Amino acid sequence: MVGAYFSGRTCGLAAEPLAGTGARIIRLLLESGSVSEGLAGDISQWAVRLSEINRERNGLVERMRIEHLDANLLLSRLAVEGRAGYVDIDPFGSPVRFLENGFRATERRGLLGVSATDLAALSGSSRRTAYWKYGLTLVKTNFYKETAIRALAGFAVMTASRLSLGAEPVLSIAYRHFVRVFLRVERGKRRAYHARSQVRYLIHCKYCLNTSVMSDVSEWREKCGICGNPNTLIGPVWTGLLHDKGLVERILNSRHASDPTYSEAIKIVKTVAEEVDDIPWSFQLSEVSRRARTSPPKTKHVIERLKEVGYRASPTHYDPSAVKTDAPLDVLTKIVKELVRS
Ligand SMILES: C[S@@+](CC[C@H](N)C(=O)[O-])C[C@H]1O[C@@H](n2cnc3c(N)ncnc32)[C@H](O)[C@@H]1O
Ligand SMILES: [Zn+2]
Missing domain, CATH: 3.40.50.150 (Vaccinia Virus protein VP39)
Known part of the structure; x- marks a missing residue:
């Protein structure tokens, strides 16, 4: 993520003030390709000690600062x-x-x-x-x-x-x-x-x-x-x-x-x-179906049908049974009913 965000330029310093064992900063330094220097902080002296051990093990003493703060x-x-x-x-x-x-x-x-x-x-x-x-x-x-x-x-x-x-x-x-x-x-x-x-x-x-x-x-x-x-x-x-x-x-x-x-x-x-991410909600198909007094159809089929009739529709990354769409609720309900019937 950080590497892709900074692609074509360098991130320079990456700072993690609640770093725990420092694993994330270490991975950024080793894997992102864009972070040149890391700073890991933690209030726990045990976490700081673990960060120090991990920094040493990964050969990052020169590139990673650790603060107990x-x-x-x-x-x-x-x-x-x-x-x-x-x-x-x-x-x-x-x-x-x-x-x-x-x-x-x-x-x-x-x-x-x-x-x-x-x-x-x-x-x-x-x-x-x-x-x-x-x-x-x-x-x-x-x-x-x-x-x-x-x-x-x-x-x-x-x-x-x-x-x-x-x-x-x-x-x-x-x-x-x-x-x-x-x-x-x-x-x-x-x-x-x-x-x-x-x-x-x-x-x-x-x-x-x-x-x-x-x-x-x-x-x-x-x-x-x-x-x-x-x-x-x-x-x-x-x-x-x-x-x-x-x-x-x-x-x-x-x-x-x-x-x-x-x-x-x-x-x-x-x-x-x-994801259709300009619509700040989604519909759980089980809930739409419950209100339509029917069983929920497959998410994939609902999305296909919504698109066929000209609406935008997508799955969500957080719920496999949810659909994001700009279709009005009555259209979505009708499609849910039709799909279950067929
Ligand atoms: C969820 S953990 C961090 C895990 C770490 N990001 C990782 O990926 O491994 C939260 C850390 O915050 C530290 N912490 C809690 N309060 C803090 C504070 N006020 N200042 C600095 N560190 C704090 C805890 O000691 C703990 O190590
Ligand atoms: Zn209402």
């Missing part, structure tokens, strides 16, 4: 003394308290990778935590993994925009127990505004699954326009593109694509390449 102190120091081309924030739980300094420590046109494992908050299961920790109004939907990705991406974009930085996702993944978003970081008020204006609210009806993006508060409706049941508000979340498809292509064309070590990651990136 709090992540925010390390990032603030980098922001003042010299920023990194790539900053990786990988805590246990929520990255919230490291994000602002993470952006301050990232070079312009650089890359920031952030992961979160507090999926209960980000996906809308723990609504109170989402509210006090992220300032977000979330509810659990049948596309909760997409919500988690977009909640983290939106929070990161808003954090960057407060610093007059325009951050936009270039690759966004939900996998097992975590979500991970990579963001391109650019300087300037115009870019900050452009990115921030794509962090919006969704209106969602949990009864019929009807969902839309709200461009302005005047668009809020108490009742669903399709079934008349109460709507719920979700957000603000990132509603723009989740992936830079050019970057995704470079990853798939890289020498790592055929390396068995990366096979699981490449499988995900292949689905990402197909």
Whole structure:
């Protein structure tokens, strides 16, 4: 990922302020082809000791610095003394308290990778935590993994925009127990505004699954326009593109694509390449079928049929039984019923 992002130029310094054993920085130095220097920090003296042993074993004493320091102190120091081309924030739980300094420590046109494992908050299961920790109004939907990705991406974009930085996702993944978003970081008020204006609210009806993006508060409706049941508000979340498809292509064309070590990651990136990522939700076919009082057809067949009748449709990388489409809900429901009947 980092190699593909910086292809044609060098990343220079890659910094991981919550590095654990230092494995990630070591792999970046050995495998990315674009990182010349690494910085691994950790608050735990045991983690630092392991990083030192791993650095020695991999012959990287000259290229890798290790600091026994709090992540925010390390990032603030980098922001003042010299920023990194790539900053990786990988805590246990929520990255919230490291994000602002993470952006301050990232070079312009650089890359920031952030992961979160507090999926209960980000996906809308723990609504109170989402509210006090992220300032977000979330509810659990049948596309909760997409919500988690977009909640983290939106929070990161808003954090960057407060610093007059325009951050936009270039690759966004939900996998097992975590979500991970990579963001391109650019300087300037115009870019900050452009990115921030794509962090919006969704209106969602949990009864019929009807969902839309709200461009302005005047668009809020108490009742669903399709079934008349109460709507719920979700957000603000990132509603723009989740992936830079050019970057995704470079990853798939890289020498790592055929390396068995990366096979699981490449499988995900292949689905990402197909994803209709300008629609900030998806439909779980079991839920659409349940409402249509029928059994769920195969995801692949639904996508084929939607495309045949002129809509955009794709699978998602996070749920094999979900479909992303711009087709109206009644069209999707009709197709589901027809496919099961035939
Ligand atoms: C999820 S682990 C990192 C794993 C690592 N990225 C990897 O891929 O192997 C989180 C690490 O953050 C460290 N940590 C927790 N709080 C910290 C803080 N305030 N400053 C620096 N490191 C911290 C922990 O000691 C732990 O090693
Ligand atoms: Zn409805």
